[in-house]
Amino acid sequence: MKVFNRRNFLKGGVAGGAAATLLSKSKDAGAAKSFGGYPNSMGVLVDLTRCVGCRSCEAACNKEQGLPAPDLPFDDTSVFEEKRRTSEGAYTVVNKYDTSKDHPLFRKIQCNHCNEPACLTSCFVNAYKKTPEGAVTYDPTVCVGCRTCMVACPFYVPAYSYSSVINPVVKKCVFCYDTRLKFGRPPACVESCPKEVLSFGKRKDLIKIAHQRIRSKPDLYVNHVYGEKEVGGTSWMYLSSVPFDEVGFDTHLGNQPIISYVKEFLTIVPMVLTIWPALFAGFHLLANRKDSKKNEKQSITNGEG
Amino acid sequence: MIQKNKYLIGVIALLALALFTVPCLAMEGPDSIELDSLAELYEPVQFDHIMHVEAAGDDCSVCHHHTTGTPVQDENCIGCHANSGEADEVACSACHPANRFQADYLNKIDENYRLNHVDKVGLKAAYHIKCMGCHEENDAPTGCQDCHTRTEAGDKMFRSGKYAPKGGNKSRKSGH
Ligand code: SF4
Numbered sequence: 104m105k106v107f108n109r110r111n112f113l114k115g116g117v118a119g120g121a122a123a124t125l126l127s128k129s130k131d132a133g134a135a136k137s138f139g140g141y142p143n144s145m146g147v148l149v150d151l152t153r154c155v156g157c158r159s160c161e162a163a164c165n166k167e168q169g170l171p172a173p174d175l176p177f178d179d180t181s182v183f184e185e186k187r188r189t190s191e192g193a194y195t196v197v198n199k200y201d202t203s204k205d206h207p208l209f210r211k212i213q214c215n216h217c218n219e220p221a222c223l224t225s226c227f228v229n230a231y232k233k234t235p236e237g238a239v240t241y242d243p244t245v246c247v248g249c250r251t252c253m254v255a256c257p258f259y260v261p262a263y264s265y266s267s268v269i270n271p272v273v274k275k276c277v278f279c280y281d282t283r284l285k286f287g288r289p290p291a292c293v294e295s296c297p298k299e300v301l302s303f304g305k306r307k308d309l310i311k312i313a314h315q316r317i318r319s320k321p322d323l324y325v326n327h328v329y330g331e332k333e334v335g336g337t338s339w340m341y342l343s344s345v346p347f348d349e350v351g352f353d354t355h356l357g358n359q360p361i362i363s364y365v366k367e368f369l370t371i372v373p374m375v376l377t378i379w380p381a382l383f384a385g386f387h388l389l390a391n392r393k394d395s396k397k398n399e400k401q402s403i404t405n406g407e408g
Numbered sequence: 409m410i411q412k413n414k415y416l417i418g419v420i421a422l423l424a425l426a427l428f429t430v431p432c433l434a435m436e437g438p439d440s441i442e443l444d445s446l447a448e449l450y451e452p453v454q455f456d457h458i459m460h461v462e463a464a465g466d467d468c469s470v471c472h473h474h475t476t477g478t479p480v481q482d483e484n485c486i487g488c489h490a491n492s493g494e495a496d497e498v499a500c501s502a503c504h505p506a507n508r509f510q511a512d513y514l515n516k517i518d519e520n521y522r523l524n525h526v527d528k529v530g531l532k533a534a535y536h537i538k539c540m541g542c543h544e545e546n547d548a549p550t551g552c553q554d555c556h557t558r559t560e561a562g563d564k565m566f567r568s569g570k571y572a573p574k575g576g577n578k579s580r581k582s583g584h
Pocket residue numbers: 213214215216217220221222223239255256257258259260261275
């Protein structure tokens with residue numbers, strides 16, 4: 104029912120566009136509760152067991168997307184001393200985790216390109232779009248900088264660009280859509296990875312490959328493909344040799360698309376038009392609260408580890 | 409009787425072949441190979457083949473799976489290739505594609521879907537997974553530049569060396 108409320112809202116409040124198309128597809132799917140993604144959409148399977156933390160993917164992303172120079176060279180491993188997040192200057196970051204195994208694991212973070220993206224459904228100006236190729240893209244020209252998507256994203260991905268005061272925009276990985284994906288080419292990070300930690304292909308094939316890897320090496324992998332079902336499925340999926348919460352994944356997101364959970368935010372969106380400044384403050388508070396909650400969680404985990 | 413003799417001779421011949429080809433082939437392999445097909449961000453690798461043959465105890469299948477020299481050991485291959493014999497080409501690049509994730513290759517495996525080949529890694533990963541796996545186990549070097557020096561293009565991409573960020577950019581906010 105919640106899904107329907109949202110759709111009604113989106114259709115009524117914001118005309119047409121990607122979100123409505125996306126959601127009406129889920130109606131076509133009949134009994135299926137969630138959309139489940141475009142049938143031939145592409146994805147990336149990330150095999151954490153292979154990653155050596157060389158950060159080639161970060162460097163390749165920086166070059167491809169024309170991002171600003173980093174604070175430190177991409178071959179500097181001191182960055183692993185802290186857990187970094189994606190930012191306006193880095194659409195992907197690799198973090199290092201000490202695990203219950205005798206060796207650390209590295210995890211590359213970027214937008215997971217959800218099948219049913221919470222950023223998309225929460226955005227009231229339709230800045231986001233899920234393309235049939237699988238990418239969740241973003242149109243900065245319509246973004247008003249309200250930052251709802253940052254609050255809605257279950258993976259804390261969209262970042263806010265403070266450097267452009269005149270046109271504040273949100274920044275995130277777009278699956279190299281404009282430069283590569285739409286021409287059938289893999290994203291820059293995939294091409295740069297020396298160990299094929301990142302496998303690019305049709306999402307449905309990658310799911311088969313992932314399960315085949317688990318079957319052929321049951322001692323190496325935990326029996327779970329993160330992102331196959333989480334939040335309605337994501338285009339980027341993960342294999343790991345340790346339980347996913349040990350490498351910073353949120354294992355409590357559930358399999359329902361996030362749209363159901365961000366309803367509260369939606370009910371306040373119409374107010375944007377009337378009490379603009381107060382609302383901004385509100386979003387800011389919400390974002391901060393989420394951050395401090397996350398920090399709390401992090402320090403608890405750190406305390407245990 | 410004749411049939412049986414023939415059979416026996418066949419077996420003996422095969423055994424002899426097996427015995428002789430192993431060390432022979434290992435020795436016949438190249439002394440050194442320049443791995444340069446992917447060189448762009450890094451210089452080509454001068455691969456000391458003969459040294460690695462020794463390190464692998466003359467067992468070709470440690471790296472070459474089922475394509476040359478010693479019999480197949482990899483569980484993934486054995487199912488179908490226990491008796492496949494040697495391949496026409498033994499170079500890694502003969503089977504591991506350099507265009508692993510380009511559309512033409514993806515379409516090819518889509519048309520001819522074989523469970524055990526569909527996940528065959530590309531050339532760059534074949535090198536790195538094999539080499540680094542072994543190097544880790546044997547405490548051999550695993551740093552990128554332990555095997556290949558970075559080119560100027562590489563320095564530029566990694567924003568290192570003379571392309572290193574100057575004075576730091578610390579004031580940049582995280583964006584969250
Ligand atoms: S990971 Fe976050 S930003 Fe990326 S598609 Fe999903 S909700 Fe949107």
